[in-house]
Amino acid sequence: MQSDIVITIDGPAGAGKSTVAKRVAEQLGIIYIDTGAMYRALTLKALREDIDLNNEDELAHLAHRTEIELEKIDGEDKVLLDEEDVTEEIRSQKVSNYVSVVAKVSSVREELVNLQQEMASNKGVIMDGRDIGTVVLPDADLKIFLTASVEERARRRYEELKEKGKDVEFDELKDEILRRDRLDQERKVAPLKKAEDAIELDSTNLTVEEVLRQVIKLCQEEL
Numbered sequence: 001m002q003s004d005i006v007i008t009i010d011g012p013a014g015a016g017k018s019t020v021a022k023r024v025a026e027q028l029g030i031i032y033i034d035t036g037a038m039y040r041a042l043t044l045k046a047l048r049e050d051i052d053l054n055n056e057d058e059l060a061h062l063a064h065r066t067e068i069e070l071e072k073i074d075g076e077d078k079v080l081l082d083e084e085d086v087t088e089e090i091r092s093q094k095v096s097n098y099v100s101v102v103a104k105v106s107s108v109r110e111e112l113v114n115l116q117q118e119m120a121s122n123k124g125v126i127m128d129g130r131d132i133g134t135v136v137l138p139d140a141d142l143k144i145f146l147t148a149s150v151e152e153r154a155r156r157r158y159e160e161l162k163e164k165g166k167d168v169e170f171d172e173l174k175d176e177i178l179r180r181d182r183l184d185q186e187r188k189v190a191p192l193k194k195a196e197d198a199i200e201l202d203s204t205n206l207t208v209e210e211v212l213r214q215v216i217k218l219c220q221e222e223l
């Protein structure tokens, strides 16, 4: 099924946004845009260059001189930072620990929001993040606000990392998620919040398939 529907999925860390968004994109034949990956890529570059994360001017300059691309290569979603494939590296614990500090800078957001709007122009798209329904694509056809309890979100992350053979403490993961959610909700510019016209889905007790079914049903009502 081809379509030019525009869908946004916002919500806290680990709610299942990217998992569900990818599946919806496949089913509807539309593009998936992971905006969190863009903030992560910029954070990785800031860490590599040892930039002072409290210096907003330096971060603004960094955002301006950085090229971030999202590409499908051999069927896999890849994140390119100045043409380098950083898809794996941007998921590191270190990047997760600092990304919300970089993402709260207004000039950084301005730069990335422009890029996100460009990527989404004139096509069917599903975009996930924190401010997509409120700021980036306020005229979207369908807005989802996906949540789950913090225990469940931390459990999902824990399972994911364990499967990859990574050794992490459950409590540390939960603390990192809570701290990041708080920073994202409390920042002055484009904080994480449900758009007034978004539909809230609590996935705490739902499987990926069940969430997918609900989102596809909502899409069909829009088409």
Ligand code: CDP
Pocket (backbone or CB within 6 Å): 012, 013, 014, 015, 018, 035, 036, 037, 039, 040, 099, 100, 101, 103, 104, 128, 129, 130, 131, 132, 180, 181, 184
């Ligand atoms: O996948 P996970 O939920 O861990 O996070 P993500 O979607 O990769 O986003 C990482 C971080 O980027 C978030 O915690 C926010 O600080 C920031 N972000 C944002 O500010 N605005 C967005 N539209 C997307 C992400």
Ligand code: CDP
Pocket (backbone or CB within 6 Å): 011, 012, 013, 014, 015, 016, 017, 018, 019, 020, 156, 157, 160, 203, 206, 207, 208, 209, 211
């Ligand atoms: O993008 P976001 O940070 O919201 O979450 P994610 O990166 O998609 O990670 C969610 C994890 O929870 C994945 O490992 C999913 O397989 C799992 N999960 C889910 O996404 N939705 C459910 N209803 C149940 C589990």
